[in-house]
Amino acid sequence: MLINPKKSTLKKLSKQTSIVGFGTTFIGNLRCGKDLYVAGRVEGDIEASDDAIIEIGDTGEVKGEIKGDSVLIYGTVDGDVSAIKKLEIGSSARVTGRLSYSLLKLEPGAVFEGELEHQDVDRGEISQ
DSSP: OOSOSSOOOOSOOOTTOEEEOTTOEEESOEEESSOEEESSEEESOEEEOTTOEEEEOTTOEEESOEEEEEEEESSEEESOEEEEEEEEEOTTOEEEEEEEEEEEEEOTTOEEEEEEEEOOOOGGGOOO
16 A cells, blocks of 8 residues: 555645655655655655655655655654745654745644744745
């Protein structure tokens, strides 16, 4: 099974979405040009180009840096996160590291330990 059968937070799963499936461990750095969904474990850095969305599902774990336009975290991240447009930390998330963002959504119940750094981006560039 690719995603947690109990809860799927992925809002859209297209044919172009890359998946690190539930129960899978990927060791190394990931670079993607399209959306990425992590339900398993990644030990390494993740970088997305263009308007790709990186989503760490509630069973997902990342030990490394994450860089992209939009980053959604519902699982566990140990490392710095940089989101040019939008950073969303869900209620089931546990994040340790430095968060750099333009727009931040932090849901009640999320656990965060680290530093916050706001980046100014032209509001016309941000779509929600």
